[in-house]
Structures are given as C-alpha cells and as structure tokens.
Amino acid sequence: MQTSTLDYRKVRQEKIIKALGxxxxxxxxxxxxxxxMVLNMGPQHPATHGVLRLLLKLDGETVIxxxxxxxxxxxxxEKLAENCSYHEYIPHTDRLDYLSPLLNNTAYVLAVxxxxxxxxxxxxxxxxxxxxxxxxxxxxxxxxxxxAMDIGALTVFLWTFREREKxxxxxxxxxxxxxxxxxTRIGGVAQDITxxxxxxxxxFINQFPEKLFECEKLLNxxxxxxxxxxxxxxxxxxxxxxxxxxxxxLRAVGIEHDIRRVEPYLLYNEFxxxxxxxxxxxxxxxxxxxxxxxxQSILILQQSxxxxxxxxxxxxxxxxxxxxxxxxxxxxxxxxxxxMLINIGAVPPIGEVYHAxxxxxxxxxxxxxxxxxxxxxxxxxxxxxxxNLQSLPTLIHNSMLSDVVxxxxxxxxxxxxxxx
Amino acid sequence: MNQVVVDLLKKTFPDSxxxxxxxxxxxxxxxxxxxxxxxSEFLRDNPKCQFNYLSDLCGADAYTPENRFxxxxxxxxxxxxxxxxxxxxxxxTNPNVPTVSNVWEAANWCERExxxxxxxxxxGHNDLRRMFMPEDFEYYPLRKNFPLMGIPNSLLLPxxxxxx
Numbered sequence: 001m002q003t004s005t006l007d008y009r010k011v012r013q014e015k016i017i018k019a020l021g022x023x024x025x026x027x028x029x030x031x032x033x034x035x036x037m038v039l040n041m042g043p044q045h046p047a048t049h050g051v052l053r054l055l056l057k058l059d060g061e062t063v064i065x066x067x068x069x070x071x072x073x074x075x076x077x078e079k080l081a082e083n084c085s086y087h088e089y090i091p092h093t094d095r096l097d098y099l100s101p102l103l104n105n106t107a108y109v110l111a112v113x114x115x116x117x118x119x120x121x122x123x124x125x126x127x128x129x130x131x132x133x134x135x136x137x138x139x140x141x142x143x144x145x146x147x148a149m150d151i152g153a154l155t156v157f158l159w160t161f162r163e164r165e166k167x168x169x170x171x172x173x174x175x176x177x178x179x180x181x182x183x184t185r186i187g188g189v190a191q192d193i194t195x196x197x198x199x200x201x202x203x204f205i206n207q208f209p210e211k212l213f214e215c216e217k218l219l220n221x222x223x224x225x226x227x228x229x230x231x232x233x234x235x236x237x238x239x240x241x242x243x244x245x246x247x248x249x250l251r252a253v254g255i256e257h258d259i260r261r262v263e264p265y266l267l268y269n270e271f272x273x274x275x276x277x278x279x280x281x282x283x284x285x286x287x288x289x290x291x292x293x294x295x296q297s298i299l300i301l302q303q304s305x306x307x308x309x310x311x312x313x314x315x316x317x318x319x320x321x322x323x324x325x326x327x328x329x330x331x332x333x334x335x336x337x338x339x340m341l342i343n344i345g346a347v348p349p350i351g352e353v354y355h356a357x358x359x360x361x362x363x364x365x366x367x368x369x370x371x372x373x374x375x376x377x378x379x380x381x382x383x384x385x386x387x388n389l390q391s392l393p394t395l396i397h398n399s400m401l402s403d404v405v406x407x408x409x410x411x412x413x414x415x416x417x418x419x420x
Numbered sequence: 421m422n423q424v425v426v427d428l429l430k431k432t433f434p435d436s437x438x439x440x441x442x443x444x445x446x447x448x449x450x451x452x453x454x455x456x457x458x459x460s461e462f463l464r465d466n467p468k469c470q471f472n473y474l475s476d477l478c479g480a481d482a483y484t485p486e487n488r489f490x491x492x493x494x495x496x497x498x499x500x501x502x503x504x505x506x507x508x509x510x511x512x513t514n515p516n517v518p519t520v521s522n523v524w525e526a527a528n529w530c531e532r533e534x535x536x537x538x539x540x541x542x543x544g545h546n547d548l549r550r551m552f553m554p555e556d557f558e559y560y561p562l563r564k565n566f567p568l569m570g571i572p573n574s575l576l577l578p579x580x581x582x583x584x
Contacts (some may be wrong), residue, residue: 078562262501263503353443353444354446354503378481387529390528404474
C-alpha cells in the first residue's frame with residue numbers, strides 16, 4: 001500500500017514536469033511537511049491594507065517568524081517639509097493617513113500654532129473638534145468594515161461604506177473636497193460651518209447610532225466572527241507599552257491612555273465622554289475599543305454641535321495668519337501681509353516643539369525644529385501606524401496563517417502614514 | 421513635574437547633563453551620548469520618572485562642523501502622564517551612538533529609520549537595516565546636503581521603455 005502511494009506520487013510529479021513542457025524548467029519536490037516555508041505576503045495583497053509586505057516563515061500553517069518590510073509608499077514628506085513654508089505643507093498632511101485627513105490637518109496646524117505662539121478663536125476650536133471626531137468615525141468605520149471583510153463578512157464593509165459616503169458628502173460641502181480636504185489654516189480654518197452643513201451633521205449623528213447598531217448585530221454575536229477574533233493576536237500590557245503601541249490598540253490591553261484626556265488639547269476637557277478600554281489584548285478587544293470609541297465620538301459631536309458659539313474663525317495676528325481673500329483685493333495692508341506670508345511664510349522664533357493629538361490610529365504628533373525661518377528646519381511625523389506595525393511580529397508569532405489577515409485588520413495600519 | 425526630573429538627573433548624573441532648555445513649556449535635556457543608556461534605564465525605572473513609553477526617537481541634521489547629528493528621544497510616562505525630551509549629539513566622521521533598543525523595544529524601528537535617513541549608526545542594535553530606502557542606496561536622504569530632487573541614477577528603476 002505504502003509503495004503504491006509513493007509510485008503514484010512519482011508518476012504524478014513526472015506528469016507535472018511534462019505538462020510544464022519546457023526542458024529549461026526544473027522542478028524539485030520536497031516533502032513540504034518537513035521544511036519551513038517562507039511565504040511572501042504583499043506588497044500587493046488585498047488584506048494588507050495598502051503596500052505592506054510581510055515575509056512569513058511557516059511551519060505547516062503556523063507562522064514561526066514574521067518580518068514586515070516597509071517603504072513601498074515612502075514619499076519623503078519629512079524632506080519636503082524642510083523645503084515648504086508652514087502654510088504650504090498643509091495639503092501634504094492629507095496624504096499621510098488618507099482615511100482621516102481632517103485629523104492630520106488639525107494635528108499639524110496645532111503643532112505649528114504652538115510653535116508660533118498663537119491660538120485659534122473659540123469657534124474654530126469647536127469646528128476643529130467636530131471635524132476631528134467626524135474623521136475618527138470615518139476611519140473607524142473603515143477599520144471595522146475592512147476587518148470584517150478580511151475575515152469573510154462582506155456585508156458590514158458595504159454598510160460602513162454607506163455611512164462613510166454620508167460623511168464624505170459632509171466633507172465635500174464643508175471643505176470643497178471629499179478626500180484631500182486641506183481644511184485647516186494656521187490660526188483658523190478655510191471656511192466656516194454653514195447652517196446647511198450643520199444640518200447635515202446633525203442628521204448624520206441622529207441616524208448613525210442606529211446604523212452602527214445594525215452592524216453590531218451582524219458581528220457581535222456572529223459565531224464565526226467571534227471565533228476568528230477571540231484570543232487571536234494576544235499581547236500583554238508590558239509588551240504593548242514597551243513596543244510603543246498606541247491608540248485603540250493600547251487601550252485594548254486595558255491601559256486608559258488617551259491624549260484627549262492625558263494632555264487635553266482643543267476643547268476636549270469641556271466635553272463629557274469616556275475612554276473605552278478592554279482587557280483582552282486580542283483582536284476582539286481591539287474591535288470593541290473602536291466600536292465604543294465611535295459611540296463616544298457621537299457624544300462629543302452632539303455636545304459640540306449644541307454648544308458651538310458664533311464668532312470669528314481666524315485668529316487676529318496679521319504677521320502669521322493669512323488674511324481673507326476679499327480684503328487682499330481691496331486693502332493695501334492685507335495685500336502686503338499676504339505677499340510676505342506667501343513668499344517668506346509665518347516666521348516662528350528659534351526653538352522646538354512637539355504636539356500630539358489622539359488620531360484615529362493613535363498618538364499622531366508633529367515634532368518641529370525651527371531656526372527662525374519660514375520653513376521648518378526639521379519636521380518629524382510621529383506616525384501611529386508605524387509604531388503599531390512594530391508590534392506585528394509579536395502579535396503574529398505562533399498564530400495560524402489565516403489569522404494574519406485578522407491581526408493586520410485589527411491593528412488597522414495605514415501605509416501612507418507608516419511610510420511617510 | 422519636569423523640574424523634578426531635571427533635578428533628579430542633575431543629582432544622579434552631574435557631569436553628563438550639558439544643557440537644559442525650556443521652550444513653550446517643553447523641557448529638552450541635552451546629555452552626553454556615552455551615558456545615554458544609563459540615563460534611559462534610570463528614567464525608565466526611577467519611581468519619580470517612570471518613563472516607560474518611548475513616544476518617538478528621531479534624528480536631525482544640525483549641519484554644523486562639529487556635533488552635526490542630533491538624536492532626539494521623546495519620552496512619555498503613562499502612569500505619571502508627563503513628557504520630556506532628551507537630546508544627544510554625534511559627529512559626522514564618527515556617527516556612532518549607543519542603542520536604547522534594549523531599554524525600550526519601540527526604539528528598534530525608530531533607530532532603523534534614523535540610520536536610514538541620516539546614517540547615524542546605533543552600536544549594539546541587533547538588526548540595523550534600512551527602514552524605507554532600498555538596502556543598496558548609497559545616500560542618506562534627510563541629510564541637509566542631499567538635494568530635494570534626489571541624485572540622478574542613484575536608484576535603479578525598472579526600464580519602462582518598450583523593447584525594440
């Protein structure tokens with residue numbers, strides 16, 4: 001019996017070689033169960049959320065080693081920053097985390113304002129809080145849908161994209177662009193929130209919890225979903241801190257660390273919201289943290305839309321804040337300031353600052369060194385996806401190959417941000 | 421809070437602290453590079469500091485004849501909720517710096533990035549590969565003498581012309 005199976009296999013191998021039909025081709029058959037295999041996953045793999053490349057060393061179906069390779073989307077944004085003025089760099093921040101560009105705009109502008117020593121008016125701070133939370137919902141919606149899609153539940157992906165579509169309509173009406181918004185300005189924002197857009201936002205937050213609940217109903221008690229996620233990709237508290245995980249992934253190991261609470265910026269200390277944490281440290285905990293964060297974002301949005309005051313949207317500092325277009329065309333002084341700001345830029349004093357916000361993926365910070373010129377001397381983007389990806393080998397170690405996609409989906413990397 | 425950390429460091433490492441800078445309520449402590457590992461371990465383990473989280477590590481090119489490169493450590497204490505910045509300098513001819521990847525594991529990739537972008541060599545790092553650029557790239561792109569447009573023919577790209 002044994003010999004006949006072996007014979008059969010040999011004949012089949014010969015047939016395969018014959019079918020390949022080329023004498024230059026040589027095929028070597030090893031017993032695949034006795035060899036570790038190296039599998040190249042990505043960079044063009046749909047489940048790697050962009051151009052992430054993973055080299056996986058497999059023992060059967062178990063991953064015994066994982067090496068992530070980054071840099072396929074490296075565009076040199078830190079080098080570009082050294083050659084643009086502070087205003088010119090705002091559109092580039094859209095391209096970092098392209099799922100929540102409004103958050104990146106806000107984070108960058110807050111860092112520059114800290115360096116320049118100016119503060120935006122109160123209405124602008126409300127607007128920035130609102131757009132940050134909308135961007136967070138948009139990003140978490142995608143994270144949730146893509147995670148479900150990666151492990152085979154396509155419906156949720158379509159449903160969350162329907163919600164994102166409504167958000168993009170709001171962004172289009174507010175900023176003029178759906179995707180690359182470039183909405184914030186130093187000391188202000190590009191346009192004010194019109195009553196029409198405010199109405200759209202209110203409509204969105206009134207219907208969103210119900211739609212989220214529908215998605216929740218599909219996933220939370222879905223046995224396939226829960227079993228694919230529960231106890232997969234576990235990390236301990238100490239390891240997560242040491243590896244520098246941030247954002248929802250850090251809160252999924254039970255650490256209540258949220259920049260909105262720890263180092264309050266904008267108006268977050270005036271709002272009533274909770275920081276959801278879960279103890280599991282696995283994929284399911286990370287999913288639940290994001291789900292609950294969306295509900296908290298809705299709470300913040302409700303409060304801020306209720307309280308938003310009337311007032312100016314630009315700080316009054318003619319040497320640093322771009323003047324209004326209609327005044328440039330009619331007033332001499334504004335025209336001179338506009339000319340100086342466009343050609344030389346807003347000039348901060350010599351020094352260095354770091355300002356972090358709680359982005360949708362974690363702590364998004366900008367470290368700026370200034371030498372008293374119109375351009376930054378050095379700008380470092382502290383990107384949360386980069387730090388979260390560093391934990392990937394630890395999370396993947398000794399898990400099954402099919403769990404790799406679930407783990408990547410649950411830590412939610414965006415390669416535009418990780419590769420800069 | 422930052423003052424407590426500065427005083428503690430000055431007491432424990434009296435000859436390693438070069439300068440303490442304050443700007444926009446942020447403290448930057450410039451220290452000697454030889455003692456960075458000891459200082460890091462002290463900052464992580466001391467109960468008054470507890471900087472258990474390396475928020476960021478990056479290089480910078482000051483473009484001066486001596487002490488050309490800077491390495492900046494942005495530390496965060498999750499239990500005590502405070503931040504501090506440590507900075508060390510290194511030379512152009514001998515850009516070696518001790519690694520802190522044994523203190524915080526998060527430093528691993530950040531140091532690879534700093535090596536990739538500035539050519540700062542982290543002694544004792546167990547896997548000092550380039551982070552973003554290809555391994556055979558000869559230059560360090562974030563150095564100030566690297567042109568913005570890049571160096572022609574420094575990267576081998578696939579031939580996009582149709583074959584004749």
